[in-house]
Amino acid sequence: MLGTPEKRLALQAYEKILDLILNGPAVPGDVVNERRIAEIVGMSRTPVRDALLMLEGEGLLLRQGRALHVKRMRLEDYMDALQIRLLLEPTVARLAAGQVEKADTQRLREELEDILGSEPTERADRSLVRGVDESLHGLLADVAGNAQLSAIIRTLRRQTQMFDLRSMPERLEDTCQEHLAIVDAVEAGDGERAAAAMTAHLSRVRDSIIGRLTRT
Incomplete structure (x- = not known):
């Protein structure tokens, strides 16, 4: 060991x-x-x-x-991982509602608002966007209080990050707005609204990918 x-x-x-x-x-x-x-x-x-x-x-x-x-991430692999995230992460958001320190939700909100208020060229900094995304989803998974569930979600997220904003740059602003809705619900302690916001976010990611494939 x-x-x-x-x-x-x-x-x-x-x-x-x-x-x-x-x-x-x-x-x-x-x-x-x-x-x-x-x-x-x-x-x-x-x-x-x-x-x-x-x-x-x-x-x-x-x-x-x-x-x-x-690994070459096939679209089928990505969609499978995203489907599992849709089953797990709304529950995590529900469990985390009201459990996250206010300082953490305020920090996340400020970071998201900074990205939305920045110039388009600055928004292209994927490391910045990925950092906020990792902080939000990772924090909720940790705060939910189930170490095995947190580890599963982190693994799934790494797999889906291999097909992310590089493939869908037009999703950046919507992603930030959707994250803000999750932060607001979690900070308010509204578990059902947090779960619904997480479901909406991941569903829109899935629908955007399907829409892009349909157009090509």
Whole structure:
């Protein structure tokens, strides 16, 4: 079993490699070379190896023979993961309503309003948008008080993040507005409204993807 220092290093390596997958330069289909990744993230190969095993376990990396590849997220995989999120995350939002610290909801609201008030060129900063998105969904999952449920949702979210605002940049403003509706309901302690807002948000993401495919 990993000791505390080793585990901490592995988690740091995990976050750095995950960022390479979600934000580039790693792209679906790329071969993952352990030594090269260690050089890129500036860490030794041991924590990098542990992090790669974690990512493989989550399905973001696939092993073909001896080589690891960044998973090519098929649309069917994405829609399946999103459907499970639709089953789980409204319940999480309901459980989290009234349980989130006011300072956290205020911070999230300010960040979302800052994005909406920024210039279109600034809105294109995916790392900023992804950070707020991760904070909101992750916070609700944690506050709900079920560690296994939280871990499942985080894994599903990582899978769906591989097909996100890069594919649907027109969704950015709507996404922020939908997140604000969730924050408002959670802050008000209204579990049913929070669940409905989460369902509406994820349903609109799904419908936008279907609509885009229909147009192409």
